[in-house]
Amino acid sequence: MKRQAVNPYLPEYEYIPDGEPYVFGDRVYVYGSHDRFGAPMFCMNDYVCWSAPVEDLSDWQYEGVIYRKNQDPKNRLGLRLLFAPDVTAGPDGRYYLYYAFDFMGIMGVAVSDRPQGPYAYYGHVHYADGTIWGRRKGDSFPFDPAVFVDEDGRIYLYSGFYTPVPSIVTGGRKLRFEGGYVLELERDMVTIKVSETLLFPKEGEGSFKDHEFFEASSMRKYDGKYYFVYSSRHNHELCYAVSDRPTGGFAFGGTLVSNGDVFLDGREDERSARNYLGNTHGGMLRIGEEFYIFYHRQTNRSSYARQACAERLQRLPDGGFAQAEMTSCGLNGVPLRGRGVYGARIACNLWSAEGCGRYDGSSPAKRLKAHPYFTQDEKDGDKTARQYIANMRDGAVAGFKYFSLWRLEQIAVHVRGNAEGCMEVAADEGFEKLICSIPVLVRTNDWHRFSETAATEDGVSALYFRFRGEGALDFLELELI
Secondary structure, three states: OOOOOOOOOOOOOOOOOOOEEEEOOOOOEEEEOOOOOOOOOOOOOOOEEEEEEEOOOOOOOOEEEEEEEOOHHHOOOOOOOOOOOOOOOOOEEEEEEEEOOHHHOOOOEEEEOOOOOEEEEEOOOOOOOOOOOOOOOOEEOOOOOOOOOOOOOOEEEEEEOOOOOOOOOOOOOEEEEEEEEEEEEEOOOOEEEEEEEEEEEEOOOOOOOOOEEEEEEEEEEOOOEEEEEEEOOOOEEEEEEEEOOOOOEEEEEEEEEEEEOOOOOOOOHHHHHOEEEEOOOEEEEEEOOOEEEEEEOOOOOOOEEEEEEEEOOOOOOOEEEEEOOOOOOHHHHOOEOOEEEEEHOOEEEEEEEEEEOEOOOHHHHHHHOOOOEEOOOOOOOOOOEEEEEEEEEOOOOOEEEEEEEOOOEEEEEEEEEEEEEEEEEOOOOOOOOOOEEEEEEEEEEEEEEEEEEEEOEEEEEEEEEEEEEEEEEEEEEEEEO
């Protein structure tokens, strides 16, 4: 790699949730929705694309705006929002982008000659008689598209949402919200060939107990097996189901990732979360024999400023996957070097003395006003923006996984605020393996550096930073010397 990869893997000013990764040619392309930092709602920006060489997942390149919300003739004023998209290569060699406008209840398609776009409006998914899907009595609610072209050329579209949306929002149509659906498209990529069937019930018989379908459909095929990735009713986890065919027979596989590491290492409920919880959405990627799961985390004490993350998956002998833990190194493939300066923004674990919380629900900033959170110092889209952890009070912890430590002599932190105390550094979240305690005293909004001698064993280790003291500080960087 040209440089080390970290999580989040895109620049600190970029907010791309719902990331679907695909290899087209010799590059990986990520397609997602586009949050606006500081906004009061999901996905307020237009679609953009990022790509990287398959051999270097640290070298992400901005491909520009690929589709604007006002390109669709039903949204000329740009008032409706582009939610999570998906992309596939069609039988004609062109690339097709599928999208749903927020809770409008229809699904659009755009097309391009190149995977990185730009894309042009193509049509709305519709029946053979021209009726738009989502406008016929008995239709399900078109949402979170997952488009999949099988090896035999058949084209499948997956969709679904757990929570009923009032008909006043969906064009006066009362739609079905029973779980995840599948339908088949004609080769024109937009006309329905086989009407939808319920594939993943959200409750009752056929549902996946304790991990029922909520949203975020995504489909892949590896080694003759179909892997369906989705977000469960817990909302913070991506799960998967496996089948020998694309239209049924799926068996629950397990959790792939949780953005609070819930269900990992014996954590059975949200009270034991190791990071702040909210929705997540993503897809699976295979490069050679390596598998990855792409997902997103929340920032800014909000559900509306989400950032793209990814983890390597461990494949099991039976073809399934173990749950991945959130890490700071993500796509790097190996631990980060135990030397140099790292942004506190790459912390994969964050909690207060009271634990974590959920960002969805009412007034999260008010409910969690005593908690630490990721934020930035400039407005949305400003490429000079710096991310940092804000509001670390007594007992707040930021955890980083993993570093390859070798003859570590000193650790420094760059902080600001109005606080007096120390930043404890340990190799474990219980702070039994204390590495150092860095005295800090800040009474200003300028960043200050404090350091202390480190005492630790060589090897791969996590690093946890806990503030003990009075007041509150912001944490910009850590420095390993």
